[in-house]
Amino acid sequence: MSSALLSDLRARGLIFQIAGEDTLADWLDTEPRTLYCGFDPTADSLHIGSLVPVLMLRRFQLAGHRPLALVGGATGLIGDPSFKASERNLNTPDVVANWVNKLQHQVSQFIDFEGENSAKVVNNLDWTTGMDVLTFLRDVGKHFSINNMIQKESVKQRIEREGSGISFTEFTYMILQSYDFSELYLHHDCGLQIGGSDQWGNITGGIDLTRRLHGGQVFGLTMPLVEKADGTKFGKTETGTIWLDAHKTSPYSFYQFWLNTSDKDVYKFLRYFTFLSVEKIAEIEEADAQREGRPEGQQILADEVTQLVHGAEGLAAAQRITQALFVGEAYTLGPDDLEQLALDGLPTTPLKSSEIAPTLTQLLSDVGMVTSGKQVKDALKNRAVFINGVPVEGAPPIDTALCFRSENALHGKYWIVRLGKKKYHLFTAE
RNA sequence: GGAGGGGUUCCCGAGUGGCCAAAGGGAUCAGACUGUAAAUCUGACGCGAAAGCUUCGGUGGUUCGAAUCCACCUCCCUCCA
Incomplete structure (x- = not known):
């Protein structure tokens, strides 16, 4: 059944490289296996870039294997140099520890901790923190050849490129991650590490180390980097990174992000980010190709992924807002509906007449529109600013007191400001 | 420790005394066309409604005038030891 897993992953385009390709399918087929993927705390939340590996763990679990989610309490203190153009600043231990907590919690929502192949979260700080330098150098470092390490593609540009460089600290990162793999092999019988394609060098390092230290034969699998057809960076918008944390990126914004996926990317993303079968996705693509006008792929993608990350409630909230703003006429909504939109996460600001910014430009930049x-x-x-559906006329400075009069408010206290086609903000009278 | 090269607005990258808020590209935002898509075209792109104000690693200095010259400091890179 697991070779079925591999062929499904392959059909989804989720496999970039495999170390031990000849025997991996057999290995997975004979019995439930343990695999791991590492997540370094580089912020207080994961972002959608980590979604592919996280969901990958889940795919393996659904196929009957046991996932370990490793949170990099130790590696996060060092910083992974892989394919990074420049050295990064070190974060303080207490900051990293705080982030570790958040990531543990976040990763946990995607994998199941019940049942026979229950998942586990581990932290590499647990086995590195007590190790002294000499032990590290003699027992671990001795197995690494510098000649070999500087050959790795992941650090090559840092070493070769004029104007950059790499510190010993970051250069050592690979050794730490390799040691993680060998530890998990030893104590959790973990035989497979997965990661993004940028992790290939680190993963093969771990495979080599595990063999040298414990004589173990372990596997590696990497997933392709998520690339957009137009070549711009995936996961960034004007607002910045799309986070998985609902407090950092609201379910509504998250939903909108997926809804705005380009036609060229949408079916690929369906394969990457959803659990819909490859056949089902092919059907959707086929149906969209037949249909005139707007395709359904984006809608399905947004529904599926939002549900996965924010649950049924988050999805419902995101849909309510989207429905109200983009499908219906928002300014025909009743007061209860407007209250609901605010609760659902439509950006909302109460206006206090005493401390309201005097000009519209100032107000809108204050609230982050x-x-x-x-x-x-x-x-x-361009006549692209609307208050309750009415375009705002004139040039700045525009007096906010005139814009937000109770006569033009919905139900006496609501104003929906729209800027351009997609930006909405709700203002309420206090 | 020695010798050399470099730090420019979100990113890359021009600019070597006034014409510089600083070329060009990318990213981003808005408009047109569309389907909340792509491509294309138009406009914006330090802050400010404006007058104006604040920028070119930092601090001082020279000058009527500095991103550009000088001094010191700091960080990065290359080579040598």
Whole structure:
């Protein structure tokens, strides 16, 4: 059945490279196996870049294997140099420890901790923190050849490129991660490490070390980097990174992100980010190709992924807002509906008449709709600013008191400001 | 420790005394066209409604005037020891 897993992954395009390809399918087929994937705390939340590996763990678990999610309490203190253009700043131990906590919790929601192949979260700080330098150098470092390490593609650009460089600290990262694999092999019988394609060098390092230290034969599997057809970076928008934490990226914004996926990417993303079968996705693609006009792929993608990350409630909230703003006429909603939208996560700001910003440009940049007043000016020129559906006329400065009068409010206290086609903000009278 | 090269606005990268808020590209935002897609075209892109204000690693200095010259400091890179 697991070779079925591999062929499904292959059909999804989720396999980039495999170490031990000849025997991996057999190994997976004979009995439930343990595998791991590492997540380093580089922020207080994972972002959608980590979603592919996280979901990969789940795919293996659904196929009957046991996933370990490793949180890099130790490696997060060092910083992975793989394919990074420059050295990064070190974060303080207490900051990293705090992030570790958050990641543990976050990763946990995607894998199942019940049943026979229950998942486990481990932290590599547990086995590195007590190790002294000499032991590390003699027992671990001795197995690594510098000649070999500097050959790795992942650090080559740092070593060869003029104007950059790599510290010993970051260079050592690979050894730490390799040691993780050998430890998990020893104590958890973990025989497979998965990761993004940038992790190939680190993974093969771990495979070599495990063989040298324990004579164990272990496997590695990497997933392709998520790339967009237009070549721009996946997972970033004007607002910045798309986080998995609902407090950092609301389910609504998250949902909108997927809904805005390009046609060229949407079916690939369905294969990457959902558990819909490859056949089902092919059907959707086929149906979209037949249909005139707007395809359904984005809708399905947004529904599926939002459900996975934010649950049924988060999805429902995101859909309610989307429905109200983009499908219906938002300014025909009743007061209860508007309250609900605010609760659902539509960006909302109460207006206190005493401390309201005097100009519209200032107000909109204060609430984060735009990053500078210039954008508002630009939008005004294009008649792209609307309050409750009515375009705002004129050029800045525009008096906010005139814009937000109770006469033009919905139900006496609501104003929906729209800037451009997609940005909405709800203001309420206090 | 020695010798040399470098730190420019989100990123890359021009700019070597006034014409510089600083070329060009990318990213981003808005408009048109569309389907909340792509491509294309248009506009914006340090802050400010404007007057104006604040930027070119840091601090001082020279000058009527500095991103550009000088001094010191700091960080990075290359080679040598």
